[in-house]
Amino acid sequence: MQLLHVLYDIYLKTGIPHLDYRYVIMWLIGCLFMYLAIKKDFEPLLLVPIGFSIFLVNMPIAPLTGPGQLINLFFKYGLETEIVPCVIFLGIGALTDFGPMIANPKTLLLGAAAQLGVYVAFFGSIFFGFTIKEAASIGIIGGADGPTTIYLASALAPHMMGMVAVAAYSYMSMVPLIQPPIMKLLTSEAERKIRMKQLRPVSKIEKIIFPLVATVVICLLTPDAAPLIGLLMIGNLFRECRVVDRLLKTAQNDLLNIVTIVLGLAVGSTMKAEVFLSPKPLFIFFLGLVAFAFSTAGGVVLAKIMNLFLKEKINPLIGSAGVSAVPMAARVSQKVGQEADPKNFLLMHAMGPNVAGVIGTAVAAGAFLAMLK
């Protein structure tokens, strides 16, 4: 009899009696993320840790996300302090060649136009009943920049960070599916065939001075974007000055990989059944898609408008690369361009608006912070 009591006590201390259908749904969602990453190769570096973290934190009564517990510490010190998104920007800067943008600075305008979706979704979110701070965190998904989305959400709507981060990374991984139909809808066959003049070579000194110029301009105009832009630019300076190889390699590899693991686990940990299984995430995913579509359209349409005034026409397909999913959005421009003309090489031209989009989204986040914090 006493043995039965002991066994029953042990049973109560397992997760089994606490298990309900909501946890199982979350396990399936976690598995879906891992499936997309492993089988479909959608942003595997992020979706694998996010997916497993969703799986893990939805184990009933597991000591993971409570105060002072392991995953909670990742979240607290990595995301709440905004360290992780900024350090990821350091890595992105170390990996990014701003040369195509320096060679053709007007592509910066395409990076600005591709933020249109941010504001359309922001406005749409208000109509869905979100508060103005929550709306800003949802709108920024349209910038297609995961670290910036997390940076803004952690400051304005920390309770929604997981949902918006997952929506942002999901749509970023789906760039090759979402963008082409919009690009084709908004351009004619003749426009898609426009060939652009080869970019001029950019000197080493221009590449070294650019991070300083960009830091001054952006930090003076939107000081709230300074943590993101500052680390993006110092990472880029490591890359271009060519005298700090060890720092560069660390920023590009080890450091970036470490913070990516922390980011994935921390973001996934916010997707607990009790928070996620409500209508809100569905609205957020829908509005994120709206944001993404309008951002793509914004870049393409501005490129078409610019063509009315430019002597040397630009291929409007590079406008869609203004969303900052680097370099996937640029590759999509290249691919859609080559469907119209197999000998047309748009990749380097599209990298200009693509990296401009990273700066544009950081500025958009800085502007929201300045107005709403």
Next chain:
Amino acid sequence: MVREALVVAGTGLLIVFLALIILSLSVKFMSFVIKSTTKKGGK
């Protein structure tokens, strides 16, 4: 709230365009200065 949202969205978009236009002009100016002060554009 809609009015406030409209102001935030309008101002935000304006700031983004303004910042990137100024950055674009600054980059153009930087390239011009480097080209005109160094041999072969500072290569």
